[in-house]
Amino acid sequence: MITHSFSFKKYFLFVFFLLFSISGAQKKFTIVLDAGHGGSDHGANRYYSELGTLREKDITLSVVLKIGRMLEKDKDFKVIYTRKIDEYPSLTDRTTLANRSKADLFISVHVNANVKTSPYGTETFVQGPDQNKTNLEVAKAENDVIYLDEKDRQMFASYDPKSPESLIALKIQQSKYLESSLLFGSFVEGNFANKDKRFSRGVKQQNLHVLRLNAMPSVLIETGFISNYEDAMYLGSDRGQNEIAESIYDAILSYKKAIGRNDTIAKSEVEKPVEEPLKNDFRILLMSSPSKYNDNDPALKGLNYILTIKENGLYKYYYGTTNFASVRDNNIKTAKEAGFRNATSISFVPNQKLGIGYYTIEIAVTEQKLNANSYMLNTLKDVVRTKENGKFYYTYGRFSSLEEAVKAQKTLEDKGIKNTVIQKNLK
Missing domain, CATH: 3.40.630.40 (Zn-dependent exopeptidases)
Structure with missing residues (x-):
């Protein structure tokens, strides 16, 4: 009996330490x-x-x-x-x-x-x-x-x-x-x-x-x-x-x-509710300029993910996009630390169609007319050419929402037509 009791205790201790470990x-x-x-x-x-x-x-x-x-x-x-x-x-x-x-x-x-x-x-x-x-x-x-x-x-x-x-x-x-x-x-x-x-x-x-x-x-x-x-x-x-x-x-x-064990934020440490997405998208407006800057231009101070929208003759440069407030605030911080001290967030309603006017894509700005055999003119149909202040502006397409224009811009990039700009026409 003593032996059995001792064995039971050993077994109990073994199980206890096993479960503990x-x-x-x-x-x-x-x-x-x-x-x-x-x-x-x-x-x-x-x-x-x-x-x-x-x-x-x-x-x-x-x-x-x-x-x-x-x-x-x-x-x-x-x-x-x-x-x-x-x-x-x-x-x-x-x-x-x-x-x-x-x-x-x-x-x-x-x-x-x-x-x-x-x-x-x-x-x-x-x-x-x-x-x-x-x-x-x-x-x-x-x-x-x-x-x-x-x-x-x-x-x-x-x-x-x-x-x-x-x-x-x-x-x-x-x-x-x-x-x-x-x-x-x-x-x-x-x-x-x-x-x-x-x-x-x-x-x-x-x-x-x-x-x-x-x-x-x-x-x-x-x-x-x-x-x-x-x-x-x-x-x-x-x-x-x-x-x-x-x-x-x-x-x-x-x-x-x-954090706690279930990846929830511990209230005793950090009082922060789970972030819900915002209704609108937010882009960071870096600057407005009469000059057009292509991707990786030094004027953009090394920032990527730039969306350029031309409006009323000015090129507006937007950095990033998100529908989370925390990411939006981080994007503002990044833009300001890069040198854009006046950077501000702009709200965009997703898939909002223009009541008046349309979006188009500016595919080229030249001092001389494009040759009739140019790749762009032969690849795209219904390219519109206008002349302002001695320069020729070539635009393509009519789109009712910004998302449609961005999608078309991506299609142009896939065809090798790059450095295009979305243009907003309120006419």
Whole structure:
């Protein structure tokens, strides 16, 4: 009997400690760290005489391993890496790993680049439907790699990020994670700006495949522009990589304190309601000018996602679009920090048709008439030519809403007719 009693106690203690350890394991805050690119996919790269060839895949891996080493010192965290060596996990593998791990947070680290100008600074992307199709350029840069892997081709073959159906599905799927993703992104960009004294381009929404299927708060962090000399020297240095890793690590600690286990914001830490989308879209008016600036012109100060609308002879330059107040406010902050001190948000009613007048697309402004054999005139029908102040203006189409004009503008870009401007005619 004594033996049996002793065995029972041992068994009871064993079960107790087993349950305790399982419970403790479940309470670990699980983070998936994703070093962008890898293997044959080098990502962005540039050669500098001081550092040699900088490759995105090397920088992201170094930063991720530094973050991981800091997190692994804390028993409250469980760290999962999508890669720890120079290899290429497919985007499907990265997403599947995160979902199967039931991770609390997914962080994908990347490096930015621009071939035409030298923008600089950091930016963090969260998953969200694009309301403005001109915002797809960053997505294209990251999404192109899906064609490197057979599983990715199968997974994403039927996904069209530009179709209304896909955007609606994305909005429903990701809405419950958006608030937490925006919160973490704000911690990251706040640390970059305040601790590291770097230029933060803000937190933005974007349709990125590596975030799209994640069933958890997820962000993609662009740590700087490898195409900008100062950013590149920072990204390639031990000091720069350590500061980036520490800022992301500190953001994780702040985020963990601010949320509960169910990805809801803890009232004791942060009194912030779940953000509801606004009825209207908001674009940031940067400036109005009689001059036309093409994409990547220095006058735009390195900002992307510019929609230009010509009205009453002036070109109005709008930055970004969103129907979330927090993203709108971040976009204003980014615009002002870039140098547009008078930037202001303008409300647009989605799919609103003009009661008077119409939109058209200005496809060319020339000193001399276009040759009858020009590509534009031979490609497009019903091009209208007018002459004002010694210049010839060529316009195409009549559209009742801004969205229709933006869609037509995208079609023109696909045909190779670029740097067009939407024109609003109130006649």
